Amino acid sequence: xxxxxxxxxxxxxxxxxxxxxxxxxxxxxxxxxxxxxxxxxxxxxxxxxxxxxxxxxxxxxxxxxxxxxxxxxxxxxxxxxxxxxxxxxxxxxxxxxxxxxxxxxxxxxxxxxxxxxxxxxxxxxxxxxxxxxxxxxxxxxxxxxxxxxxxxxxxxxxxxxxxxxxxxxxxxxxxxxxxxxxxxxxxxxxxxxxxxxxxxxxxxxxxxxxxxxxxxxxxxxxxxxxxxxxxxxxxxxxxxxxxxxxxxxxxxxxxxxxxxxxxxxxxxxxxxxxxxxxxxxxxxxxxxxxxxxxxxxxxxxxxxxxxxxxxxxxxxxxxxxxxxxxxxxxxxxxxxxxxxxxxxxxxxxxxxxxxxxxxxxxxxxxxxxxxxxxxxxxxxxxxxxxxxxxxxxxxxxxxxxxxxxxxxxxxxxxxxxxxxxxxxxxxxxxxxxxxxxxxxxxxxxxxxxxxxxxxxxxxxxxxxxxxxxxxxxxxxxxxxxxxxxxxxxxxx
Numbered sequence: 001x002x003x004x005x006x007x008x009x010x011x012x013x014x015x016x017x018x019x020x021x022x023x024x025x026x027x028x029x030x031x032x033x034x035x036x037x038x039x040x041x042x043x044x045x046x047x048x049x050x051x052x053x054x055x056x057x058x059x060x061x062x063x064x065x066x067x068x069x070x071x072x073x074x075x076x077x078x079x080x081x082x083x084x085x086x087x088x089x090x091x092x093x094x095x096x097x098x099x100x101x102x103x104x105x106x107x108x109x110x111x112x113x114x115x116x117x118x119x120x121x122x123x124x125x126x127x128x129x130x131x132x133x134x135x136x137x138x139x140x141x142x143x144x145x146x147x148x149x150x151x152x153x154x155x156x157x158x159x160x161x162x163x164x165x166x167x168x169x170x171x172x173x174x175x176x177x178x179x180x181x182x183x184x185x186x187x188x189x190x191x192x193x194x195x196x197x198x199x200x201x202x203x204x205x206x207x208x209x210x211x212x213x214x215x216x217x218x219x220x221x222x223x224x225x226x227x228x229x230x231x232x233x234x235x236x237x238x239x240x241x242x243x244x245x246x247x248x249x250x251x252x253x254x255x256x257x258x259x260x261x262x263x264x265x266x267x268x269x270x271x272x273x274x275x276x277x278x279x280x281x282x283x284x285x286x287x288x289x290x291x292x293x294x295x296x297x298x299x300x301x302x303x304x305x306x307x308x309x310x311x312x313x314x315x316x317x318x319x320x321x322x323x324x325x326x327x328x329x330x331x332x333x334x335x336x337x338x339x340x341x342x343x344x345x346x347x348x349x350x351x352x353x354x355x356x357x358x359x360x361x362x363x364x365x366x367x368x369x370x371x372x373x374x375x376x377x378x379x380x381x382x383x384x385x386x387x388x389x390x391x392x393x394x395x396x397x398x399x400x401x402x403x404x405x406x407x408x409x410x411x412x413x414x415x416x417x418x419x420x421x422x423x424x425x426x427x428x429x430x431x432x433x434x435x436x437x438x439x440x441x442x443x444x445x446x447x448x449x450x451x452x453x454x455x456x457x458x459x460x461x462x463x464x465x466x467x468x469x470x471x472x473x474x475x476x477x478x479x480x481x482x483x484x485x486x487x488x489x490x491x492x
Contacts, residue, residue, distance in 0.1 A: 066245060066265035099348040103379050104317045104355035106157070106347035108308035109329045109372045111340040113293025116388045123383070125293030126342075127303070132332035133160055133289060135177075135246040135307035138371075139238070139325050143183045144354070146311055146318035152184045153312035158246040159349055160289040160305040161197065161297060164258045166281040172197040172297040173278075174349060175289070177246045177262050180312055186238045190246075192262045192274055194225040197299035211276035229273035233266045242266070246307070250288040253277060258286050291331075301349045305329060305340070309374070310352030320357040325374040336413040339370045339421040342386040345379065361385040363423035367407030368448065370421055391448035394419045395431060397457035402433030424450045431458055 100106070114123040135158040144154040158177040163170065176193040192213065196202040203223040204215055217223025228234075238244070244266035251259040258278040263270055292303035307329045311318040330337040345359035358377040361384040363370050368391075372384060394417065395404060401414045406427050411418060431442045442458040 066243065066267060066270070098346075098381075100346055100353070100381060102381060103357070104319075104353035105381060106306065106308035106310045106350050106352060107345060107354050107357045107359055107374065107379060108156075108306065108347065109327045109340070109359075109384075110308065110344045110347050111291050111305045111329065111331075111342060112302060112344055112348075113291045113304065114344070114383070115293075115342045115386050117383070117386075123293070127290070127292035127294060128331075129163070129287040129290045130331040130333070131250045131288040132337070133158060133248055133305050134330045134337055136243065136328040136330075136371075137179070137245070137307075137325070138241070138243045138327075140241045141322060141324045142181070142240070143321040143323070144318045145321050146316060150311055150316050150318055151182075153180060153182050154318050154354065155180050155310050155312050155352055156246065156307070157310060157347075157350055157352065158248060158307050159347065160248065160291075161301065161303050162250060162258065162260060162288070163290045163303075164278070164281060164286040170198070171278075171281070172299070172301075174297075174299075174301055175248055175260060176350075177248050177264070178313075179244065179246060179264065181238075186240065188234070188236065188238055188244070188266060190229040190234045190264045190271075190273060192225075192227050192276075194260075194276060195222070196224075197297040197301050199298045200300070202299065208278065208280045209276055210279050212274045213276070225276070227262070227274040227276075229264070229271065231271040231273050233264065233268035233271055234273070236266070236268075238266065248289070250286070252286050256282045289331075304347070304349065305331065306347035306349060308347040308350065309354050309357065310350060311354065313352060315351035317353040317355065319355050320374075320376040323357065323374055323376050326362070326371045327374065328369070328371045333419055335415050335417045335419065336411055338419055341390060341392065341421045343370075343372065343384050344382065345372065345384045346381040355379075359384060364407065364409070365425075367409040368422035368425050368427055369406075369409055370423060388451045389424075391422050391424050391450065392419060392453045393422055393429075393446060393448060394453070394455040395429070395457070396455065398431065398433060400433075402431065405430040405432070422448055424448045424452070 113125055113127050115126055116124050135156075137156055142154075144152055146153070156179040160175055162173045162175050165171070174193075174195040174197045176195075178191050178193065179188055180191065181188050194204065194209070196204050201222060203217060204225050205223070206215055209215070209225055211225070211227060213225050213227025215223055215225050244264060247263040247265075247270075249261045249263070251261070253259050258281055260276050261272055262274045262276075263272050265271065289305065290303045291305050296302055307327050309320075309325075310316075329340050329343070331340060332338075343361065356376055356378065358375055358379045360373050361370070362373045370385070370390065396417045398413070398416045398418070400416060401412070404411045404413060404418050404420075406420075406422075406429055411420065426445060426447045429444050429446055444456070444458070446454060446456065448454055
């Protein structure tokens with residue numbers, strides 16, 4: 001073993017070598033730190049994917065608590081996309097698009113793929129596909145009452161349609177992520193349903209799906225798949241006011257099989273209570289979840305996304321006795337979770353309904369984020385906001401991933417871009433592209449107008465060159481300090 005004296009006689013690394021080593025250490029630490037306290041969840045065949053090593057399959061990043069929404073870490077490598085196709089309007093009212101014309105109905109926030117009214121009862125249409133829908137439920141108070149078999153129970157449902165092609169044939173499956181709430185004890189439990197909407201009267205067979213659930217049905221009834229959560233947060237009593245979230249995400253396995261995960265978060269962290277694989281399929285294309293105002297599934301269900309209230313299953317109905325509830329519905333647009341730009345206050349695909357409930361469009365004054373507010377009172381089935389009275393904000397030219405803060409609301413983004421649906425107004429915007437916010441922060445004020453679509457880009461110097469320069473300067477200073485300190489110590 002060498003003594004200290006012989007070590008000091010050896011040639012020391014040059015100053016620039018020490019600077020380079022220290023810079024590398026800081027950059028590695030920055031990369032690790034930017035991941036934060038998250039868990040990475042991908043396909044069941046891709047459970048080890050990570051932010052620093054993305055694969056061909058999408059990975060969802062989940063915060064440790066419910067305060068921040070999950071997001072896709074490597075969405076740009078997946079086959080999904082978002083696009084809008086305005087076309088000739090579809091008539092509504094008594095048309096096939098709307099199963100309900102008055103209460104009782106499933107009430108909440110719904111994206112039908114219908115937008116700006118062209119004339120009375122006629123709307124323009126659009127379509128998009130996405131791998132993720134997120135529904136946020138905020139309850140200040142809620143009490144419902146149904147018949148004797150229903151009692152004080154009700155449901156929150158996050159519903160949408162999964163679409164994929166297998167051997168040249170299109171398959172449509174109705175996907176439901178459900179929270180059942182007993183409104184006197186405030187006990188909540190979570191479950192899911194999957195129904196085959198590929199053709200009228202179509203069933204689900206044991207050989208077609210794998211997951212934690214069971215297939216129910218008989219020769220006299222359409223079969224369906226369901227699973228109940230046994231994980232933390234299910235079967236517990238909520239303390240009002242409270243917030244919980246429902247989330248569904250679509251993946252493909254390495255074998256090309258469609259896969260859907262079901263999650264919730266009610267204060268006990270994000271819980272994945274079921275992952276369902278459509279094991280019969282070897283897809284030629286997986287569109288994920290589809291919203292399309294131009295048509296319906298062969299089983300005559302709308303291609304929509306719904307976050308709605310209704311009775312507690314089995315087609316039951318209930319009545320809103322008193323309520324103060326808010327709902328938000330977001331979709332993944334390829335870069336971030338974005339609030340739906342056009343919203344109706346009622347759904348059409350589910351048989352569970354509620355009456356005496358009124359829905360209004362609202363927004364948070366400090367950040368412009370959109371939500372709907374529900375309270376007891378006679379409701380009207382209608383469009384409640386659309387892209388003519390809301391705004392969109394797009395910030396591009398950013399580094400790979402980061403965060404945008406508006407007021408007290410923070411949004412995560414990937415792939416150098418973020419698009420948000422917001423209420424018109426003036427807002428302070430802060431962009432940061434690493435956990436070292438002070439190094440990569442850019443601030444600005446935006447003014448959003450009704451029906452507007454504002455696109456901005458931060459100066460390149462603020463988001464690219466400045467962090468590198470600051471890191472280099474900090475590294476040199478630290479290296480000099482360490483070098484001087486070590487030299488003094490060795491000379492003693």
